[in-house]
Amino acid sequence: MAGEHLSNQKKYRIEELVLNGKQERADRIVNSDVYSPIFQNQFYHPEAEPDLEGVNDDLSDILNDLFILEGEFVVLAESYKSLLEESILKIDTSKREAIAAREKIMDMNMICNEDNGFFQVRTLTNDDFIEKDVINNDNVITAWPNGFTTVDCKIIDIVGNGIEGNHYVFTNDEFIADKNFTGNRAAVTDDNITTIYEYQKINADQNEPYVFTDLSFDGTEAYCTITLEANEPITSIKILSPDNELVLREVQVSVDNDEYLTIMDEALKLNKRENIYLKSKYIYESGIIAFPLSTYIKISLSSDGYTGEKIAFLHEHLE
Incomplete structure (x- = not known):
């Protein structure tokens, strides 16, 4: 899940800072909102002595934020893919059901007044036959051939x-x-x-x-x-x-x-x-x-x- 990946990545960064004795920076991440970035804007005076360790820590924070974004995008992409696949499956299922319903109505219209039991008509599917005995191609059911070969x-x-x-x-x-x-x-x-x-x-x-x-x-x-x-x-x-x-x-x-x-x-x-x-x-x-x-x-x-x-x-x- 997206939130789980974000939380874990922040946890790893906090543990890393604690191990390096940087409790104050670790506490800042702990007390921040879970969805806020690890890196916080830093301001350096142009005449101030560069704090190389602080700059390195900021770069590490930025790197961890990038890892979080990468993971979030991957998780969201997978979720989007699953949503599309599920939607396509539902559309295909609805299409098959609509075709089957249409054909059932046509069947009933065809045999109405000729067969008193027309109300018993139902759509046959693969479930009505022994496995591999029939081919169901878009609701057209035919028997499996014993064998075949293509001839020029x-x-x-x-x-x-x-x-x-x-x-x-x-x-x-x-x-x-x-x-x-x-x-x-x-x-x-x-x-x-x-x-x-x-x-x-x-x-x-x-x-x-x-x-x-x-x-x-x-x-x-x-x-x-x-x-x-x-x-x-x-x-x-x-x-x-x-x-x-x-x-x-x-x-x-x-x-x-x-x-x-x-x-x-x-x-x-x-x-x-x-x-x-x-x-x-x-x-x-x-x-x-x-x-x-x-x-x-x-x-x-x-x-x-x-x-x-x-x-x-x-x-x-x-x-």
Whole structure:
């Protein structure tokens, strides 16, 4: 505690003075307020003979005061740190409780009038299961896998109605692609959060006076199908995207890249967690798609929105 450190440091100084036969200075510290500094202002006449011992004692008092301040700052910093950690913990706990309460209400609304025992619904947590039997990720409970391994995949093909990369995005008088091109297919499977793959479609009105090769006038959203080949058969993939409007349209799998089996053809937005009450075959925000053991996977994606990025293109006028 802060006061305890201060009191102990003064006690050490008092004992030191008593041992050196300086009882008067020690008594002054004893009789002073506990929170007042040990050092007291001293006045020396410029023509007086210097009292070297007194000056040394004053410097020792100042040094002890500095030790006290250092200790007080350390104790206060630890207290402040503990307060912040406790506050963060309480905020996180309140957040989890609020989410759980919200989901419970949605559950009740969903089953009300269909199950007379709806009032018995309660939130399940790890405490309701044998330890290590389940994974509780933000109130989404799933079973632990018996084992898993990460398998490398490569892109076989990407086809769609748009273009790969950010060729036309223009900011601060320069093309973004010159510094950070987002059309590199290796970024799809490199498991690196610093690299991005982007597939885009540029739409314009029929009256647009400036046109270029990749400009489209049909008004449809961008879509593409990505074909992956795994180094060995796999049973799931994880799709990571910051885009809340990314739509998964279809997933097909194959063992020979010849005959494909459709295992998902119902459009869903991967990151729209509120849709959990509409479609139960996918854990929203997880990005995980499960399927039978397969070597080839086709993933069809589309957008459901647009961005307002500034674009530009170079026009060569030939005479």
